[in-house]
Amino acid sequence: MIDLQLAPTPCDELLRRGPMRVLRYRASTPRLPVPVVLVPSIINRSYVFDLRPGQSLVEALLGAGLDVVLVDWGVPAQADARLGLGDYALGLLGRALDAALAASGATKAHVLGYCLGGTFALIHAARHPGRVASVVALTTPVDLADPGAMERLVDPRLVDLDALARAYPVVPGPALWAAFQALDPTGNARKARHLADEQDPERRARVLAQERWLADPVPMTARALQDIVGALYRDNALAAGRLSLGGAPVDLKAGAAPVLNLVASGDTVVPPASSRALARLWGGPVETVEVKAGHIGITVGSQAPRFMWKAATDWLVARQEEVARG
């Protein structure tokens, strides 16, 4: 059995609110002043940012001197069943930013969101432009008029979301995992074949760590699922300007922070076109960078250090200077 040493970077807990924990990574060198808040999706575990030594975006960001804070959404219990999209993107993410700003002494933070975490980051930045210095949107679904492979999972003919919510206020993680597996039923056989052919121990460990993370599903509140599937996917409400959270509309054109939009050209979970749409929908400047990778490979693949990590790190360090200049 290989010891994969998952989530190896030491960190301290800044805040615990409901199922969420906010963690700040320890740095061996002085930190740059503006913190970077990493926001994962609520569908998977947050350690994707710090998978294992050498396969960790957190390591790369710390190496560049950045102050790195992670939002770990945790595992919702029955008591957290009321948490919906607005609670995550505005309420909990707001508390996480408060904690990051209080710990660093800064007045603004950079937010790097992955997949739905990117959507949360954009919603928050659009609603609270004064608190976000910049956004790095990593494979972020924005315009879901064509949701790609996910179309089959979000089909209204397949799932009655209200019935699901009544029976399962918190939808079990394995059920969500099985739904994703159903999109690619021969995927596991294909991966097993590749792994059997792989002789290099480092590459084997990389693939195993990635698969371990993928097969470590998190439950999700039915309310969040209703909001995401119902509003974001079926109604395409965010792109269409119809999304309302906390009693007020979410207008992406109100977003002023500069955005680095990192798109994976081979993404089958979030179609590249869905992310590219941000350039026309966001109010502030958007720099779109396309990386030849898949939805997960862009963050933990063997080419991630050369492309995604470098693009994100360079951008965030450059924005530090801009924020300092005011």
Add this chain to the structure above:
Amino acid sequence: MIEGAWKQAAEAWQKEWEQQAARWWDATLREPLTLEGMRKALEGVCAAKERSDQALEQLWALYRLPTATDVERLHERLGDLEDGLARLQATVEALAERLPAKAKAEPKA
């Protein structure tokens, strides 16, 4: 050499099988009949779960034990209380920051 050829042929067959199976599954998942069947199965599971939850809640209430709904309501109230305290703390902190500045600005009597 013959062994290598057999291995290659087996791999090619496996890849072809995987591709065919994936295409068939994709088409099947888009069939209205499949969707209808899956929806009905899911609805059945949900209805059974809902009924079992209700029965369990009634049994709990019979023994005057707090139900999941009671705990959720309590949690919701605690959450509201926590938010209220956080807002209060932020207000107090903001006031504390403003106080010295105001004291400096106002001339002493």
